[in-house]
Amino acid sequence: MGKVGSKNITTSLFNCTLWKTDTSPACRAVMMGLDAMNISLTEVDVDMDQAEHRSPEIVAMNPLQTLPILKDKELILYDSHAITMYIASLYCEDTKLLPSNPASRALIDQLLHYDGGILYPHYRSCAYPILYENCRFVMPQQTKEVEYAYQELETLLKGRSWFSGTYMSLADIAIVATVSTLNVLVPVNKDRYPVLFSWMFRMSQKPFYTTGNLKGLNEFTKRIDTGNVKDLQELKKSPRSSVTRRSTGGKLVDN
Numbered sequence: 001m002g003k004v005g006s007k008n009i010t011t012s013l014f015n016c017t018l019w020k021t022d023t024s025p026a027c028r029a030v031m032m033g034l035d036a037m038n039i040s041l042t043e044v045d046v047d048m049d050q051a052e053h054r055s056p057e058i059v060a061m062n063p064l065q066t067l068p069i070l071k072d073k074e075l076i077l078y079d080s081h082a083i084t085m086y087i088a089s090l091y092c093e094d095t096k097l098l099p100s101n102p103a104s105r106a107l108i109d110q111l112l113h114y115d116g117g118i119l120y121p122h123y124r125s126c127a128y129p130i131l132y133e134n135c136r137f138v139m140p141q142q143t144k145e146v147e148y149a150y151q152e153l154e155t156l157l158k159g160r161s162w163f164s165g166t167y168m169s170l171a172d173i174a175i176v177a178t179v180s181t182l183n184v185l186v187p188v189n190k191d192r193y194p195v196l197f198s199w200m201f202r203m204s205q206k207p208f209y210t211t212g213n214l215k216g217l218n219e220f221t222k223r224i225d226t227g228n229v230k231d232l233q234e235l236k237k238s239p240r241s242s243v244t245r246r247s248t249g250g251k252l253v254d255n
C-alpha cells in the first residue's frame with residue numbers, strides 16, 4: 001500500500017485517512033467531492049490487483065473488503081456516499097454542494113440512494129466479469145439494463161441543469177463517477193440521451209473532474225481495453241459491443 005500524501009488545498013483534516021484505489025468509481029466520487037469542497041486529507045493507495053483490500057488491516061476496518069474506507073479517529077466508514085456526506089456535513093461551507101435545509105438535503109439523499117442502489121450494481125455487473133472473469137464484453141442483457149438506467153437519468157434531468165436542480169451538488173458528483181465509468185462499458189449515445197450527454201460534458205469541464213476522476217477513469221478504461229486477455233489482436237476481433245466500448249476511450253464521443 002502506498003501513501004500518496006495530502007493534497008495541500010484549503011481545509012486539512014489531519015485526523016482523517018482515506019484508503020482508495022483510483023480505478024474505483026466509488027473512490028473517485030469521494031476524491032471529486034473532496035476536491036470540490038477544497039478539503040484535504042491523507043490518502044492511501046490500495047492495490048486491488050495485489051488483493052491488498054483483503055489484507056488484515058483493511059478487513060479489520062471493513063469486513064465487506066471494499067473501497068473506499070474513511071477513518072476519522074475512532075469512526076470508520078466504508079461507503080462512498082456516507083463518507084462524502086459525513087465530511088460535507090462537518091466541513092463543507094458551500095450550501096449549494098450540500099444544502100442545509102432538510103428538504104433539499106433529502107432530495108440529494110434520494111439521488112445518492114439511486115446511485116448506490118441502482119447505478120452502482122449495474123457498474124459491478126458490467127465491469128467485474130471483464131475485470132475478473134476473463135469476459136470480453138458487456139452481455140446484451142446488462143447493456144439493456146444500463147440503457148434503461150440512462151433513460152431514467154435522462155428523464156430525471158429533463159428541465160433542470162443538474163440532478164439536484166438549479167445548482168450542482170454532491171449528488172451530481174456521485175452520479176458522474178458512476179456514469180462516466182459506465183460510459184466506458186456502454187457508451188452514452190448523444191442522440192438518444194442528449195440531456196444526459198450534455199450534463200456529462202458540463203461535469204467533465206469542472207476542475208474537480210480533472211483532479212479527482214480523469215486519471216482513474218483512464219486507468220479503468222485501459223484495464224477494460226486489455227482485460228485479462230493476452231492477445232490484443234484476438235481482442236480486436238471481439239463482438240461489436242466490445243469494440244464500441246473500447247473506442248470510447250472513457251471520453252465523451254459523438255456516437
Ligand SMILES: N[C@@H](CCC(=O)N[C@@H](CS)C(=O)NCC(=O)O)C(=O)O
Pocket residue numbers: 023024025026027053065066067068078079080081116120
Ligand atoms: N457502496 C460502496 C461500494 C464500494 C465498492 O463496491 N467498491 C469496489 C471498488 S469500485 C470494491 O472495493 N470492490 C472490491 C470487491 O468487491 O472485491 C460505496 O459506494 O463505497
